[in-house]
Structure formats: C-alpha cells, structure tokens
Amino acid sequence: xxxxxxxxxxxxxxxxxxxxxxxxxxxxxxxxxxxxxxxxxxxxxxxxxxxxxxxxxxxxxxxxxxxxxxxxxxxxxxxxxxxxxxxxxxxxxxxxxxxxxxxxxxxxxxxxxxxxxxxxxxxxxxxxxxxxxxxxxxxxxxxxxxxxxxxxxxxxxxxxxxxxxxxxxxxxxxxxxxxxxxxxx
Numbered sequence: 001x002x003x004x005x006x007x008x009x010x011x012x013x014x015x016x017x018x019x020x021x022x023x024x025x026x027x028x029x030x031x032x033x034x035x036x037x038x039x040x041x042x043x044x045x046x047x048x049x050x051x052x053x054x055x056x057x058x059x060x061x062x063x064x065x066x067x068x069x070x071x072x073x074x075x076x077x078x079x080x081x082x083x084x085x086x087x088x089x090x091x092x093x094x095x096x097x098x099x100x101x102x103x104x105x106x107x108x109x110x111x112x113x114x115x116x117x118x119x120x121x122x123x124x125x126x127x128x129x130x131x132x133x134x135x136x137x138x139x140x141x142x143x144x145x146x147x148x149x150x151x152x153x154x155x156x157x158x159x160x161x162x163x164x165x166x167x168x169x170x171x172x173x174x175x176x177x178x179x180x181x182x183x184x185x
Contacts, residue, residue, distance in 0.1 A: 051155040052086070052172030059167045060151050062116070066138040067130055072116055078167045082114045085137070086149060087129065088157035089121030097158035098129050102136050112137060118148050120157070 053060050062074035062084075085101060087094040098117070105115055115137035119126040121144050130139040142148055152161065155174065162171035 049156055049174040050172065051159040051174035052152055052161045053169045055169050055172055057169055059161075059163050059169055062148065062151075064118075064140040064142075064148065066116075066140055067127070068134075068138065070138060072138045072140060074167065077114070077116070077163060078165065080114055080165055081108070081110065082116070082163045083108070083110060084116045084118065084152075084161040084163070086152065086154045086157055086159040086161070087117060087119045088144065089119065089125040089129065090144070091157045094119075094158045095129065098133065101133055105136050116140065118142060118152075120144050120146055120149050 059074050059077065062072065062077075064072050066072050083104070085097065087098055101115070101117065105111070112135060117130070117133055117137045117139045118141075119129055119139060120142050123141055126141045130141070133139050140148065152159075157174070159174045160171065161169060164170050
C-alpha cells in the first residue's frame with residue numbers, strides 16, 4: 001500500500017509541475033503575440049523615415065552609366081518631374097519595391113528618361129533585380145554604400161526621391177512603396 005501511495009504522490013507532483021509549466025508557456029505565448037502585434041521600435045515610422053536629400057533642396061549631382069549604356073546625369077532630369085529609387089540587394093523589401101516600379105511609372109505617366117533606379121550590392125543579384133525594369137527606368141548599379149547611395153544620404157532601402165521640373169527635391173522617404181499608395185489608380 002505504501003508503494004501505491006508514493007506512486008500516486010509522485011504522479012500528482014509531476015502532474016502539478018506539468019500544469020505549472022504549461023501555464024508558463026501559455027503566458028509567454030500570449031505576451032509574445034501582444035509584442036508581435038505592436039510595431040517594432042526600430043521600425044516605428046518606417047513608412048515616413050526621412051532618407052535621401054532634404055526636401056526643398058536641389059537634387060545632388062548625379063552622373064553614371066546605366067545598364068543600357070546611356071549616361072544618366074542630374075541635369076538630364078531637369079525640365080520634367082523625375083523619380084529616383086534606391087534599392088539594395090540585401091533588402092527583401094526592395095524586391096517588392098522593384099516590382100511596384102512599372103505600376104508607379106504607369107500611374108505617374110513617367111517614362112524611362114524620368115525614372116532612375118540605383119541598385120547597390122552584389123552585382124549579379126542587382127542585374128536580376130534590374131531585369132523587370134528594362135524600358136521602365138534607367139538602372140545604375142553600384143557596390144554597397146557606393147558614391148550615389150552615400151552622396152544622396154540614403155539611410156534605408158528602398159528609398160524614393162521625387163524631383164520637380166526645376167530639380168528641387170519634393171519627396172525623400174524610405175519605405176516599400178511610399179509614393180505608390182498615394183497615387184490614384
């Protein structure tokens with residue numbers, strides 16, 4: 001009889017310990033779910049993260065050779081609205097942003113001479129990211145933290161910089177598609 005009592009006591013203790021552990025796991029999962037629903041502190045305001053040259057300032061100098069062999073300069077962008085998009089091969093959101101650029105061009109009516117895309121990082125990956133942009137934008141490739149990314153004060157990718165016909169920056173923010181959401185369908 002004593003063995004049966006000890007076995008029941010041991011079983012009861014293990015069951016109680018199991019219940020305590022399960023409740024702790026449930027509590028932790030609930031806390032984790034609440035934290036997941038809240039914006040991450042490092043990404044708060046990411047849709048409005050200033051990145052790029054200051055709004056109201058002239059567009060910084062830009063000179064480069066696009067993948068199609070054409071020369072791209074900041075002076076060539078004057079006279080019409082223009083958009084510059086800075087992407088990185090290390091950024092998963094940049095792939096989605098690159099996919100939005102043809103739609104952006106359609107909605108804004110911008111042609112290939114008004115849109116410039118700078119892709120920084122691994123050259124092979126950059127070329128594959130640039131493939132869908134043929135005929136949509138002039139694409140420039142550079143190494144990570146290259147002269148264009150640094151000269152334009154790009155703090156995060158993707159970054160969109162909009163320029164008015166006078167060459168003045170009218171918009172410069174990071175985000176997956178900050179301008180596209182504001183355009184009419």
